Amino acid sequence: MKKPLKSFKKMRELMSKHFHEVYEASQDDKQKVAWCTSVGPAELLHSFGFKVYYPENHGAMIGASKKASEYIPYANAIGYSQMICSYLTSDIGAFLKGETPLQKAYNIPSIPKPDVLVYNTNQCRDVYDWFSFYGRKFNVPVIGISSPVNVGEVTENIINDVATQMKSLIPTLEEVSGTKFDIDRLKEVVKLSYECTKLWKECLFFGTHIPSPLTFFDYTVLMAPAVVLRGLPEAIDFYKEANEEIRQEMKKGLTAVPDEKVRLYWEGMPIWGRLRMLAELFYELNTSIVVSTYCNSWIFEDFAYDFDRPFESMAKAYTELFIVRNEEVKEKVIANWIEEFKVDGIIYHEAMTCPNNSNTRYGMPKRLQEKTGKPYLIINGDLNDMRLFSDEQARTSIETFIEQILENK
Amino acid sequence: MYYLGLDLGSTWCKGVIIDNKKEVIATSLEKTGYSFIETSEKLLDELFKKSSLKRKDITKIVATGYGRKSIEIADIIKTEIMCHAKGAYHYFPEKFILIDIGGQDNKIVHIGENGEILNFKLNRKCAAGTGAFIEESLSRLQVPYEKVKELIEKSDKDITIASFCTVFAQTEIIKLIKENEKVENIIKGIFNSVATRVIEMETLHGTVVLTGGVIAFYPFFKEILEKKANCKVKVPPYPQFSGAIGAALFGLNSEFHKKHQLVL
Numbered sequence: 308m309k310k311p312l313k314s315f316k317k318m319r320e321l322m323s324k325h326f327h328e329v330y331e332a333s334q335d336d337k338q339k340v341a342w343c344t345s346v347g348p349a350e351l352l353h354s355f356g357f358k359v360y361y362p363e364n365h366g367a368m369i370g371a372s373k374k375a376s377e378y379i380p381y382a383n384a385i386g387y388s389q390m391i392c393s394y395l396t397s398d399i400g401a402f403l404k405g406e407t408p409l410q411k412a413y414n415i416p417s418i419p420k421p422d423v424l425v426y427n428t429n430q431c432r433d434v435y436d437w438f439s440f441y442g443r444k445f446n447v448p449v450i451g452i453s454s455p456v457n458v459g460e461v462t463e464n465i466i467n468d469v470a471t472q473m474k475s476l477i478p479t480l481e482e483v484s485g486t487k488f489d490i491d492r493l494k495e496v497v498k499l500s501y502e503c504t505k506l507w508k509e510c511l512f513f514g515t516h517i518p519s520p521l522t523f524f525d526y527t528v529l530m531a532p533a534v535v536l537r538g539l540p541e542a543i544d545f546y547k548e549a550n551e552e553i554r555q556e557m558k559k560g561l562t563a564v565p566d567e568k569v570r571l572y573w574e575g576m577p578i579w580g581r582l583r584m585l586a587e588l589f590y591e592l593n594t595s596i597v598v599s600t601y602c603n604s605w606i607f608e609d610f611a612y613d614f615d616r617p618f619e620s621m622a623k624a625y626t627e628l629f630i631v632r633n634e635e636v637k638e639k640v641i642a643n644w645i646e647e648f649k650v651d652g653i654i655y656h657e658a659m660t661c662p663n664n665s666n667t668r669y670g671m672p673k674r675l676q677e678k679t680g681k682p683y684l685i686i687n688g689d690l691n692d693m694r695l696f697s698d699e700q701a702r703t704s705i706e707t708f709i710e711q712i713l714e715n716k
Numbered sequence: 717m718y719y720l721g722l723d724l725g726s727t728w729c730k731g732v733i734i735d736n737k738k739e740v741i742a743t744s745l746e747k748t749g750y751s752f753i754e755t756s757e758k759l760l761d762e763l764f765k766k767s768s769l770k771r772k773d774i775t776k777i778v779a780t781g782y783g784r785k786s787i788e789i790a791d792i793i794k795t796e797i798m799c800h801a802k803g804a805y806h807y808f809p810e811k812f813i814l815i816d817i818g819g820q821d822n823k824i825v826h827i828g829e830n831g832e833i834l835n836f837k838l839n840r841k842c843a844a845g846t847g848a849f850i851e852e853s854l855s856r857l858q859v860p861y862e863k864v865k866e867l868i869e870k871s872d873k874d875i876t877i878a879s880f881c882t883v884f885a886q887t888e889i890i891k892l893i894k895e896n897e898k899v900e901n902i903i904k905g906i907f908n909s910v911a912t913r914v915i916e917m918e919t920l921h922g923t924v925v926l927t928g929g930v931i932a933f934y935p936f937f938k939e940i941l942e943k944k945a946n947c948k949v950k951v952p953p954y955p956q957f958s959g960a961i962g963a964a965l966f967g968l969n970s971e972f973h974k975k976h977q978l979v980l
Contacts, residue, residue: 676835687840699782700821700838707797711833 312556314549315528321545322531323413330409332358333419339484340419342441344434345534346604346628347427348452348473348621350500353538354493355484360419361535362437366394366691368408369401370579375691378404387440392433393660393691399440423483425476426451429631431663450479454626457633461626469622490617496538497617501610506546507533508606513553514597515648518567520557523596524586527577533605563595569712572645572681573599575656576664576690581698588702592709598648600641601664604629630663637666638675645679651712653683654705659695682715684708717775718767721963722759723796724752724783727819727847728929731759732960733767733774736968738806742766743957748819752783760789776967780959794966796959797823797836803962804925805831807952812923815914815941815949816958817930819847824918837917845913847930849882853906856886857899861933867900868907868936875905876912885909907937911944920945925952932956 332338341357343349345364352359369375375393378400383389385403387396401407402418409415424438424447435451442449452472455465477488510529513520521529529549536542553561571589573596578585589596607624614620629640645653653675657667666672672683684704688696718741723730729752731744744762746755756779764770779790780799804814805827814825822845826834839845854861875892879885892902910930914920924947931937932955942949952958 682835685837703782703795703797704836704838707795707833707836710795710798711836715832 312549312552314545314552317548318529318531318545321536321541325535325541326409326413326415329358329360329419330415330417333421339422341480341483342421342424342438344426344430344438344451346430346625346630347425347434348476348625350493350496350538350617350621351473351476351480352425353496354489355480355486357423357480357484358419359535359538360421362398362418362441363394363434364531364535365407365409365418366398367577367579368412369397370394370577370691371582372408372411373580373693374401374406374408375580376694378406379692389660389692391660392431392437393689395433395437396660397691398437402441402444421445421447423447423479424449424451425480427454427625428452429454429625429628431630431661448479448483450476452476452625454631456631458626458631459633459636461623465626466619466622469626470616470618473618473621493617494614497610497620498614499540499543500537500607503533503537503542503546504605504607504610506543506550508608510546510550510553511598511602511606513550513557514595516557517570517649518562518564519570519595519597520553520561520563522563522586522589523573523577523599523602524582524589525563526599526602527582530602530605537605537607564590564593566593567595568593569595569652569709570648570650571596572641572648572650572653573601573656574641574653574666576601576658576661578656578658578686578688578693578696579691580693581688581696581701584698585701585705588705592706594709596654597650598644600629600644600666603644634666634669634671638671638678641675642679645675645681650681651716652681652708654708655683655685657685657687659687659689660692661690664690682708682711718769718773719964719967720760720763720774720777721799721960721965721967722756722777722779722781722784722787722790723799723957723959723963724748724756724779724781724786725796725818725929725959726782726821727851728956729755729759729781729783730957730960731756731763732954732957732964733763733769734961734964734968738965738968740954740957740961741769743954743960745956748783752786753788755783756787756789776970778963778967778970780963792966792970794963797825798833799959799962799966800927801825801827801833801836801962802831802965803958803960804927804952806961806965808923808925808950810923812925812950813918813920814925814927815918815920816928817846817910817914817926818928819851822846822914822917824914839913839917844879844882844885845910847928847933849885850906850910850930850934852882853886853889854903856889857893857902859899859903864903864934865936867903869900871898871900871904873898873901873904874908875901877905877909878912879909904940907934907940908944910937911941914941915945920947922947924949926950927952927955927958929956
């Protein structure tokens with residue numbers, strides 16, 4: 308495998324610092340911790356000075372640690388079904404068992420206790436149920452935004468509705484934080500998030516180069532600051548430095564896989580418990596996954612919608628999000644990225660416990676194949692519950708798919 | 717010159733030798749057992765015995781199937797979907813939909829007029845509608861597979877077993893037993909269920925080719941599928957050996973790998 312970039316090491320240090328800061332804040336009465344969904348209104352929370360913790364990031368860590376299947380039964384036993392989000396069940400299961408991957412990764416004894424939990428259902432309803440569990444456990448407020456679903460055009464009405472819901476969070480956040488809301492501070496944070504998004508997009512678009520310097524598997528790691536540190540200057544500094552390093556390494560011939568023969572699109576969630584296995588498989592097959600809906604979902608260009616109206620900008624950014632859009636919009640978005648990243652085919656991951664991130668269930672793969680002429684493969688699996696994934700079946704399907712593409716090239 | 721194909725499947729391992737005219741010279745079949753290496757050796761012994769050929773007469777050995785990477789004797793390794801497609805196209809050189817029903821996998825492959833794979837899909841991580849489902853159901857009913865054809869011919873009712881899951885399908889079978897349903901009708905229901913699982917995976921039209929162990933052991937399944945899917949189904953000679961024949965054909969035509977320098 309290729310030599311890792313220095314940015315990966317820096318990112319791990321940055322994440323370590325982040326988790327320690329959030330944990331220490333949870334131990335200090337003067338500091339407040341807000342839990343936020345991964346595409347929730349983080350900017351608003353930062354404007355109040357909260358340390359922000361993202362349970363989905365924790366869920367992904369559990370998945371990558373391959374311990375999800377050990378934790379999920381604990382959540383099942385208290386009534387959370389095997390069929391619902393396995394981030395939720397593995398995270399709650401780990402909590403019930405008194406374990407966290409933060410222990411091994413950063414020597415942090417437990418997840419940080421929240422003072423408030425803030426969700427946005429733009430991605431799914433499960434986040435509400437997930438946060439409600441912890442709201443009851445810690446006896447803290449659970450507040451959030453109920454986003455519209457299957458959104459076509461993001462109209463002014465929708466923006467106003469979501470922005471109004473965001474504004475309605477202010478009194479609770481003021482009470483919990485003990486800080487008066489400051490719109491100028493929010494404007495600053497939204498601008499920081501926008502800066503982060505621009506740099507993250509630049510980083511992702513290195514994948515348009517042939518051969519690609521990075522793949523989906525690199526981006527699932529590099530994306531962490533765009534998810535958990537957006538709205539903070541650290542994220543901007545990180546991507547400035549990382550992008551520069553990647554540019555320099557590209558000049559020296561950095562490529563993600565040797566002799567890139569096939570370029571693919573990954574649609575759907577990462578299979579966290581099999582990232583290494585899949586990365587090695589694609590590497591052996593001289594195949595780069597150069598673009599993914601998942602990593603690209605943290606490009607929020609609409610933060611720049613109107614810097615003087617930060618709520619409306621946030622509302623637009625978080626409702627332009629891929630996952631909350633209707634099939635027509637999603638298909639257009641994917642078709643554009645197929646063209647822009649010059650891919651030879653699409654792999655759809657049908658995650659059994661994540662219907663909202665599985666775009667295989669309403670005929671999209673066939674429609675997109677007809678529209679773009681690009682072949683597709685569907686892999687059945689899951690984000691965290693590896694009992695739902697068949698290594699051998701996936702391996703055979705992927706190898707055949709690559710053979711199919713090469714034979715037809 | 718001779719080419720040897722090994723299809724090391726989840727339930728059965730199949731071996732074939734073809735000559736340079738693409739004619740099948742010998743076939744051999746072994747239960748997969750616990751060691752792909754030992755099973756491959758048995759296959760080779762039988763193939764050489766049947767063909768009177770020796771190892772030195774074989775130009776290329778090509779392995780496919782789940783165990784393809786577990787043996788060291790193969791010169792080339794190919795995925796089973798490619799091999800099944802090539803094996804079936806050898807007998808039906810036209811555009812068609814291939815259905816291969818094996819021990820644990822159902823494969824549906826769209827093959828273009830030049831033999832290229834246009835699209836393919838496998839069943840989910842579930843044995844419903846596969847050979848394993850039939851085996852488990854017959855075992856529950858204590859009916860040996862040799863008696864199935866005779867019993868099916870006596871059936872006078874089209875029962876449908878609707879469950880997606882092999883385990884739950886067994887509970888449906890128990891319900892039928894409890895209701896004193898005739899065994900021949902239950903068995904027909906089992907095969908109807910396999911056909912239903914297949915048509916749930918893909919809309920069948922045009923030429924449909926059926927291969928794999930299920931059609932080899934139960935040739936009457938062709939009619940059941942034709943009736944359910946409302947289409948004509950073709951079955952090649954040696955339907956269970958289609959993957960092994962395809963593998964041997966890849967040996968004969970191994971330029972593809974030289975061209976792409978791939979080791980799969």
